[in-house]
Amino acid sequence: MGMRIDRVGVVGAGLMGAEIALVHAMAGHHVRLADRSDEVLAAATTRLDILIDRGIARGFYTPDQKASALSRLAPTTDLGLFADCGYVIEAVFEDESVKTGILQQLDRLCAADCIFATNTSTIPISTLASKLSAARQPQFIGTHYFSPVSRMKLVEVIPGFRTADETTELTLNHCRHLGKTPILVKDVAGFAVNRVLHAFIIEAVRLVEEQVATPEDIDIACRLGLGHPMGPFELMDAVTSTLCVQAQEIMQEAYGERFRPPALLKQRVKAGYGGGKGKAGWRTPP
Numbered sequence: 001m002g003m004r005i006d007r008v009g010v011v012g013a014g015l016m017g018a019e020i021a022l023v024h025a026m027a028g029h030h031v032r033l034a035d036r037s038d039e040v041l042a043a044a045t046t047r048l049d050i051l052i053d054r055g056i057a058r059g060f061y062t063p064d065q066k067a068s069a070l071s072r073l074a075p076t077t078d079l080g081l082f083a084d085c086g087y088v089i090e091a092v093f094e095d096e097s098v099k100t101g102i103l104q105q106l107d108r109l110c111a112a113d114c115i116f117a118t119n120t121s122t123i124p125i126s127t128l129a130s131k132l133s134a135a136r137q138p139q140f141i142g143t144h145y146f147s148p149v150s151r152m153k154l155v156e157v158i159p160g161f162r163t164a165d166e167t168t169e170l171t172l173n174h175c176r177h178l179g180k181t182p183i184l185v186k187d188v189a190g191f192a193v194n195r196v197l198h199a200f201i202i203e204a205v206r207l208v209e210e211q212v213a214t215p216e217d218i219d220i221a222c223r224l225g226l227g228h229p230m231g232p233f234e235l236m237d238a239v240t241s242t243l244c245v246q247a248q249e250i251m252q253e254a255y256g257e258r259f260r261p262p263a264l265l266k267q268r269v270k271a272g273y274g275g276g277k278g279k280a281g282w283r284t285p286p
Helices: 015-026 038-057 063-071 079-084 096-109 125-129 165-177 193-209 215-225 232-239 241-255 263-270
Strands: 007-011 030-034 073-076 087-090 115-118 140-145 154-159 181-184
Touching: 007 015, 007 079, 007 096, 015 030, 015 038, 015 063, 015 073, 015 140, 030 079, 038 063, 038 073, 063 073, 073 079, 079 096, 087 096, 096 115, 096 125, 115 165, 125 140, 140 165, 154 165, 165 181, 193 215, 193 232, 193 241, 193 263, 215 232, 232 241, 241 263
Parallel strands: 007 030, 007 087, 030 073, 087 115, 115 140, 154 181
Antiparallel strands: 140 154
8 A cells, every 4th residue: 555645536427526526636636536527526616616616705715726636627528537546535425336336447447545435324335346356455444534625624434354554544644634533333224423413313203204294393493403514405405305215225124114214305316305405395385
């Protein structure tokens, strides 16, 4: 593992991957950001441009920081260019088969001493590691960033069964270098934060099912009574109820009935009320 983490590769230019690439570029790394098409990459670059401009308006960044960071960010559709990266982060769709396919491609293309990190919120790290070559597994680790990555400080760092101590220590220090606060978490389904979060979300949906309170009032109660920056229904609309159901089903398989997605949540997703930017959800009208 002698390669310096100078050039970083990020696969997946969606909401999470693009911002993971940005925080690396802001921290001085040269970053290759890959996705399947030039159109996806162009949309990601536009989103980042708007995000940084908002940050400049709020005093988080300066125009010089923006120009410097964007000069270090190189979008590409060619994973072959990741051969010179010392650290690669997979941040594609939260689906085991999709992640496995990308990681196996990277395993063949990247340098032998390149460290791999997966940004998964629920899939056990050792499950993904098992699909990689035996030589790569000690250099494979989980790094669960939180949205919006540009503002959220926390990163869950999750070693797999075969992750080397050196990989774990390097990753913890790398996260600190990015300005993040890493916590070390055991490799279990859902890790730490999502197990707490989804128990909370499931109970919030049950309160609505039982007509105890409306989504709007539960959000108010959580903001004013618990000090949360946003309520559970606002949060579901932001991250999508679709993703919440997916995470809960993964954890239900691991832990049983306590994580079964509520019937109302599943029904709303199937009816097209999954939320997301500009889409109908709990608090966003159709």
